[in-house]
Amino acid sequence: MKTTTAALAITVLLASLVHAQSTATNLAVTAGPQVGSEPFITLTVAPWLTAASGQWEVQGVTREGVLRSKLEWNSIDSALLLVKGRVQLLPAFAVGGSYGSGSLFDGRNTDSDSIQPPNSFDDYLFSRSESDTTGDTQLYDVNLYLDLLQLSKGPHLAGQRLEVFAGYQDYSDRLTDQRGVQTYLDDRPVDMQFPDQGVNARYDFHWQAVRLGVQGQTPIAPRVAISGSAALLTMVQQNGDGSWTMREDLRQNGPNIHNQSQDGFGFDLEGALAFALTSYLDLTAGARWIAFGSNAGTLTLDNADGTYSQMAQTSGSSTRLGIYAGLTAKF
Numbered sequence: 545m546k547t548t549t550a551a552l553a554i555t556v557l558l559a560s561l562v563h564a565q566s567t568a569t570n571l572a573v574t575a576g577p578q579v580g581s582e583p584f585i586t587l588t589v590a591p592w593l594t595a596a597s598g599q600w601e602v603q604g605v606t607r608e609g610v611l612r613s614k615l616e617w618n619s620i621d622s623a624l625l626l627v628k629g630r631v632q633l634l635p636a637f638a639v640g641g642s643y644g645s646g647s648l649f650d651g652r653n654t655d656s657d658s659i660q661p662p663n664s665f666d667d668y669l670f671s672r673s674e675s676d677t678t679g680d681t682q683l684y685d686v687n688l689y690l691d692l693l694q695l696s697k698g699p700h701l702a703g704q705r706l707e708v709f710a711g712y713q714d715y716s717d718r719l720t721d722q723r724g725v726q727t728y729l730d731d732r733p734v735d736m737q738f739p740d741q742g743v744n745a746r747y748d749f750h751w752q753a754v755r756l757g758v759q760g761q762t763p764i765a766p767r768v769a770i771s772g773s774a775a776l777l778t779m780v781q782q783n784g785d786g787s788w789t790m791r792e793d794l795r796q797n798g799p800n801i802h803n804q805s806q807d808g809f810g811f812d813l814e815g816a817l818a819f820a821l822t823s824y825l826d827l828t829a830g831a832r833w834i835a836f837g838s839n840a841g842t843l844t845l846d847n848a849d850g851t852y853s854q855m856a857q858t859s860g861s862s863t864r865l866g867i868y869a870g871l872t873a874k875f
Contacts, residue, residue, distance in 0.1 A: 582702065583874035585631050588828055590870020592626040592644060595619070596681070598717055598749050598862040600784070600803060602843040604855040609661040615747070617719055620651035622681050626868050636694035641686040641711065651677035653721045672728035673738070675721035675745070681864070683834070685755060685812070687711030703769060704762045711755040713777060713812065715836065717862060721745045738790065747786035749862050751836040753777035753810055767820040773813070780808030782838050782860050795846040805841025805857055810834070818872060826872040837861040
């Protein structure tokens with residue numbers, strides 16, 4: 545579903561840019577600062593207000609049936625500092641990327657355990673706990689851009705671009721769960737606060753992916769330009785580590801759970817509007833939506849006796865969506 549959404553977004557983006565190019569060709573270019581000139585270097589700095597979530601689910605077979613455990617982190621929102629850069633090496637070729645980091649607002653973790661008995665189609669919840677979540681997030685991407693308009697040698701306005709690109713993307717949420725409360729246990733609701741050793745349980749989401757996409761930019765008025773980007777995230781890998789402090793059966797001196805999955809999926813969509821304050825400075829505002837997902841993987845547990853055990857990971861995902869506004873310098 546997420547891959548279909550990204551593919552549809554690329555189609556809409558291409559159609560919109562073709563229409564915008566036709567419209568922009570009829571614009572009368574007037575005197576004054578213009579967006580869309582071709583600087584050698586552009587640098588954007590902006591606060592990015594985001595909402596985010598993450599989850600993973602595993603299952604294993606026991607004598608009692610199929611055991612399932614699902615962990616969900618909701619409202620792990622953050623105000624990131626987003627920095628974007630681009631260097632125009634040749635008229636049709638550029639390199640660029642973005643970097644963002646910030647602390648997470650107070651989120652919420654839910655840990656649910658259920659079992660499907662033999663010869664049954666129903667799952668029975670036997671444990672659920674909730675915790676407050678803090679932490680931080682970090683992301684970056686690096687890309688190579690090829691401008692199809694420059695290659696075509698056809699007429700276009702200064703600052704118009706229609707590019708295909710390939711690159712690499714890295715995304716991390718480092719989460720700490722505190723003040724845990726058991727809310728369901730053995731078929732009944734409860735309200736039991738975890739003891740002191742239950743604080744500071746940690747889990748880190750780490751996603752890596754290859755980016756393939758299209759982006760474009762076009763002036764729509766003498767001082768105003770719009771831009772859009774859509775990337776399919778392929779060859780997605782998830783590598784997660786966690787420290788479960790409440791599990792006496794697990795090793796306690798370091799990470800004791802490890803998630804790993806390959807061949808996942810995702811997308812990175814962005815749209816922005818730029819207003820030229822001067823010939824060298826734009827006011828830029830936009831929105832960006834990043835999502836990763838996987839359907840298969842493994843969870844490895846480091847047992848206290850030095851052995852290891854594994855469960856099958858059946859799903860995993862991270863999403864972050866938000867708006868930003870800042871300044872773009874052009875050199």
